[in-house]
Amino acid sequence: MLNIKDLHASIEDKRILNGLSLQVNAGEVHAIMGPNGSGKSTLSQVLAGREEFNVDSGEVEWMGQNLLEMAIEERARSGLFLAFQYPIEIPGVSNAYFLRAAVNAVRRHQGLPELDAMDFLKRVKEEMKAVGMKEEFLYRSVNEGFSGGEKKRNEVLQMTLLEPKLAILDETDSGLDIDALRVVADGVNRMRSPDRALIVITHYQRLLDYIVPDYVHVLSGGRIIRSGDFSLAQELEERGYGWVKELEAEQQKQGARA
Amino acid sequence: MSAVQTWLDDFAGRQQQLPGATLPWLHAMRKRAIDRFAAEGWPSQREEDWRHTSLAPLQQATFNTQVVSASAQQIADQVKALRGEENGHWLVFVDGRYEPSLGQLGSLPAGVRLGTLADALSHEADLVQEVFGNETDGSSVAALNLALTCDGAYLHLARGVALEESVNIVFVASGDQIAAFPRNLYVAESGAHGNVVEHYVGRDGNVSLTNTVSRMHVAADARLVHTRLQQEAHESFHLAAIDVEQDGKSYFASNSVSLGARIARHDIATRFDGERAENLLNGVYFADGQRHVDHHTLIGHAQPNCVSNELYRGILADRGRGVFRGRILVAPGADGTDAIQRNDSLLLSKLARSDSRPELEIYAEDVRCTHGATVGQLSDESLFYLMARGLDKTHARNVLVYAFVLEGLSRIEPEGVRRRASNAVRALMPGGSMLGELA
Numbered sequence: 038m039l040n041i042k043d044l045h046a047s048i049e050d051k052r053i054l055n056g057l058s059l060q061v062n063a064g065e066v067h068a069i070m071g072p073n074g075s076g077k078s079t080l081s082q083v084l085a086g087r088e089e090f091n092v093d094s095g096e097v098e099w100m101g102q103n104l105l106e107m108a109i110e111e112r113a114r115s116g117l118f119l120a121f122q123y124p125i126e127i128p129g130v131s132n133a134y135f136l137r138a139a140v141n142a143v144r145r146h147q148g149l150p151e152l153d154a155m156d157f158l159k160r161v162k163e164e165m166k167a168v169g170m171k172e173e174f175l176y177r178s179v180n181e182g183f184s185g186g187e188k189k190r191n192e193v194l195q196m197t198l199l200e201p202k203l204a205i206l207d208e209t210d211s212g213l214d215i216d217a218l219r220v221v222a223d224g225v226n227r228m229r230s231p232d233r234a235l236i237v238i239t240h241y242q243r244l245l246d247y248i249v250p251d252y253v254h255v256l257s258g259g260r261i262i263r264s265g266d267f268s269l270a271q272e273l274e275e276r277g278y279g280w281v282k283e284l285e286a287e288q289q290k291q292g293a294r295a
Numbered sequence: 296m297s298a299v300q301t302w303l304d305d306f307a308g309r310q311q312q313l314p315g316a317t318l319p320w321l322h323a324m325r326k327r328a329i330d331r332f333a334a335e336g337w338p339s340q341r342e343e344d345w346r347h348t349s350l351a352p353l354q355q356a357t358f359n360t361q362v363v364s365a366s367a368q369q370i371a372d373q374v375k376a377l378r379g380e381e382n383g384h385w386l387v388f389v390d391g392r393y394e395p396s397l398g399q400l401g402s403l404p405a406g407v408r409l410g411t412l413a414d415a416l417s418h419e420a421d422l423v424q425e426v427f428g429n430e431t432d433g434s435s436v437a438a439l440n441l442a443l444t445c446d447g448a449y450l451h452l453a454r455g456v457a458l459e460e461s462v463n464i465v466f467v468a469s470g471d472q473i474a475a476f477p478r479n480l481y482v483a484e485s486g487a488h489g490n491v492v493e494h495y496v497g498r499d500g501n502v503s504l505t506n507t508v509s510r511m512h513v514a515a516d517a518r519l520v521h522t523r524l525q526q527e528a529h530e531s532f533h534l535a536a537i538d539v540e541q542d543g544k545s546y547f548a549s550n551s552v553s554l555g556a557r558i559a560r561h562d563i564a565t566r567f568d569g570e571r572a573e574n575l576l577n578g579v580y581f582a583d584g585q586r587h588v589d590h591h592t593l594i595g596h597a598q599p600n601c602v603s604n605e606l607y608r609g610i611l612a613d614r615g616r617g618v619f620r621g622r623i624l625v626a627p628g629a630d631g632t633d634a635i636q637r638n639d640s641l642l643l644s645k646l647a648r649s650d651s652r653p654e655l656e657i658y659a660e661d662v663r664c665t666h667g668a669t670v671g672q673l674s675d676e677s678l679f680y681l682m683a684r685g686l687d688k689t690h691a692r693n694v695l696v697y698a699f700v701l702e703g704l705s706r707i708e709p710e711g712v713r714r715r716a717s718n719a720v721r722a723l724m725p726g727g728s729m730l731g732e733l734a
Contacts, residue, residue, distance in 0.1 A: 085683050089675070109682040125680040129698030130733045133685070138694070142685030195684065215659075 038063050038234050039084075039104075039203055045094035045259075046083050053079040055259035056095070061203065064231040068245055068270060069238045071256035072278040077238045078122055080256070081207040085119040086112050100202070113139075114146035116202030120192040120209050127179040132191065135179045136161055140198050164197045167227070169220045185212035193224040204228060205236045210244035222247030242274040257285040298354065299336045303329060306442050313445055315412035318420055321427075324492075327427035327444040328430035332520070335435035346436065347618040347650045348560055348589045351420050353532045358504050359472035360391070360443070365552075369498075370469055371397060377494055381711055383460040384409055386448050389467045390503075391475030393446050401460070406453030406487075409462060412478055415449040422451065426480045426512050428538060433508075433562055437536045438505055440508045447507075452487035452517075461712060466495045468503035468527055470716035479509040483517035485542075490520035492712050497555065510535045513545040515569060522550040524719060525559060529586060533559040541571025543598070550707045551590065552716045553580040554723060559588045566595035567629075578607035579703040579716070581723055583614030589618035596624060600631035607638045608703045610696060611647035621666065622654040629659040636666040641699045643673065693724045698733055705734065 039061040053076045060251040071077050083090050084097065097104040100115060103231055107115070127135065140160075141151040152160065162172060168190045180188050189209055196204050206225065210218055211258065213250035225248050237248055245253075245267065253269040254261045262285050263269065273281070306329045315321040337344040338356055344374055374387055374397050384411070387397035387624040393411045408419075415423050430438050448464045466477055484490055497503055505527065513519045527533050533556035540545050553559045559582075565574055580588045594603045619638040640649035653666035673695050682689035700720060707713040721727035 085594065085679075087679055108687075110687050112687050113683050113685040119683055121683075122679065125674075125677050127677055127680070127695070127698065129701040130694055134694075134731070134733045135681075138681075138686055138690070139684035142687075142690075144687070199684070 038100060040096075040098040042096045042098075044083070044097065045093040046079060046090050047093055048079070048090050048220075052093075053090070053259050054083065056269045057256075057260050059254065059261060061076050061234045061236060063202075063234055065252065066229065066235045066237065066248065066250045068250035068253045069236060069256050070240070070242075070253060070270060070273055072281060073240070075217065075256045076110075076259040077256055078207055081119055081205045081236075081238055084112075084117065084205060109140065114143050118196055118199055118201035118204045120189075120196055120204065120206045122207040122211065124188040124192055126181045126183075128181050130179050131176055132277060133158075133161070133175040134181050136195065136198060136288065139195060143199055161194075161198060164194055167197070168194050168224050186214065186217040187214055189217065189221055193221050197224060197228065202232070203234045203236070205238065207238045208240060209237075210239055210241065219247060242270045255281055255284075257281050258289075262288055299333060301358070302439060302443065303333055305398070309360070309443070313443070315416040318416065321416070321420075324430055325442045328438040331430050331438040332435050332442060335438075338436065339495065340432050344591060344620075345621075348558065350558070353504065353558065353662075354536065356472070356502050356504070356532070358386060358472050360474055360476075364665070370467055371570060373467060373496060377465060377496065378463075381461075381463070381715075383463050383657075385463045385465065386411070387467065388446060388475070388477060389469050390473045391445060391466075391477055391624075393592070393673070398465075404456060404458065406456035407458050408451040410449055412447040412449045412480060413445070413482070422482075423449070423480065426482055426510055428508070428510050432538060432548065433536045433564070436506055436534050437508055437562070440476045440478055440506045440536070444476040444508070447478040447480070447683055450481045450489065450491060452483045452489050454484040455486040456484075457488040458490075461709065462491045463494065464491065465496065466505065466507070468495070468497035468501060468505055468531060470503065471496070471501045472503070472507065474504040476712075477505070477507045479507070481511045481519065481521070483511075483513050483519045485514045486516045487514070488518045489683065490563070490709065491522070493521075493523040495523065495527050495533065495555070497526075497531050499528050500530060501528045503528065503531040505531070506534045508538070511537075511539045511547070513539065513541045513547045514543050515542040516579060517542075518546045520548045520550070520708060522707060523552065524716060525553040525555055525718060526560075527555040529555060529557060529584060531556050531559070534560045535559075537563045539565040539574075541565060541567050541569070541572045541574065543571055545569070545572045546574065548575040549577065550712075551578040551580070551717070552707075552719065553578070553588050553590075556588075556720060557586055559586075561590045563590065564593040564595070564673075567598045567601040570598045571600050572598070573602040574604070575706065576603070576605040576607075577703055577706045579700045579720065580607070580609040580617060581611075581720070582609070582617060583612035585614045587616045587618070591620045591621045593624065593631070594631045594634060596629045596634060597626045597657075599629050601629070602633045603635070605636040606703055608700045609638075609640045609649065610643065611640060612643040613643070613650055614646045617645070617649045619650070620652045620654065620669070622656070623664060623666075625655075625657040625659045625662055625664065627658040630661045632659060632662045632664065634662075634664045638668045639699075640670045641672070641696065642670060645697070655671045689726055692728045693727050693730050694733065697721060697727070697730055701733060
């Protein structure tokens, strides 16, 4: 589904991704962990198409297409979803308008008829119930005045409405209390299916207790320095990110020798 | 050339035919007004009030006040399109002259007089004189209007009368190089309620001049809402003055939606003549190409415990330029004044420009006056967020631009007027008519 090969990316001449490779197949859940500044958020933003980042080299194949040549909205319409670490506030635009515009943009792309206001409301109210959002959030401006937890729930709501093929959750757990974390995790778990993949980006292991990944990758210095199964996340939790730094330094030494 | 002499000659030729020519007070006042214009000429940028707005392009254009009859059918179609399904009372002026066949006065409740200024001058000149104003009001532009005006709308709401439906007045600039000088007078006596909408439309490509003055008196406990939708041709010149006097406990709202004209200038002055009165001044404007839109407001807090609230929001694209100058004058003794002023501009290009200047002069105590001005651009982050949800770039931009002025549009009442204003703003954007309501 998604195949990233030797990806290098930078912002304002600062190199952030340094040869990152990752393959994600349908049905899989991947966790990407790493210390602050390791390039986790950059990876998600580059995949979603943020133009501030320069892709210097490497390839990203997405559903048989060259992802890097696709416009931001084409990526979204073709089923790639990014749950933002810091969801944007848009004063004046109601959440209802925003959600319906997003759903219909994807439906048009899929050749489906647009949802009218009534059908949309019925659908969105069901999903809001599932993620524990009150109906009033439909009529408030997008994310404006939402608490951290409410913003993250709103991201999960968008994901469930858009039914993406690949969802990237960028630190969706940050700033959540334990109850909100459960709600978010439940939302994500309901999305798990054999034809859908998930990439969960997180600093901490605690979200992975609820969303158990098939694969865990450790990102440091803009590359994946170690991959494994769920036990790697547990190891990381025990040994801390100092261990990751040592690993990275070791690998760089080896790289220099080779 | 629209030189000063052109207008002096025009006045000399027409003064005996102007409405009210037989009224000594008016005849004398018109003479004093044209004398003032002769002495001062068009305002220049050396004057503080006109520092940011040059009328040089206007002075290089040529105008006359002759009637060139454009296709009557075209005008009728234009008015029809404007009206849509709206009811209410409609008066139509073409190039400054009343066209009863294009309007529809409807049935008016007792105590409402709605018609033309020319008519009112011949039937109730004394009442007209009370609100007519004089040649010293405002700039030399307003004095020229006084000298040359041949008609306008006249609305008088008697004590306690509530006129439910909107009074719509349409000013069509139909001909090229035609100048019109409408003067509108609206009076709401004690406790009366009404709302008036002025539409200014033109024809693409025409260089016309509209020099318009609207004067209002809102008596004690009365309520008047005044909305203007300015959508004249992008080559035209639109100079507007709005003067309002408010008595105690009255409410007045001014909505200025200014989207057209090469140069659009609005001088909006309100004065509180009684205590506990309130007003809302609301503006939404747009300029692209090399167009220029200017709002000058003056709120005279002459009495204690009055409330004023100003919000002006502008969208400036290409080399478009927006000017806002907001004066708030709190007179000695006007304690308990509460005045809020805001001007926000959204620049859609690097060459667009906004000048914003608040001026607070406070000579009273226990006063709350706040002002703020912002200039911003579309947020890349917000655009990215919308596009990452599948909206294409045009749609995402339209959403953000429209959302920017929505706070201003949402203040417009009644709903039918708000809808027309919102539609007019959306129509400015590529594909904007498909945008729908964001709220």
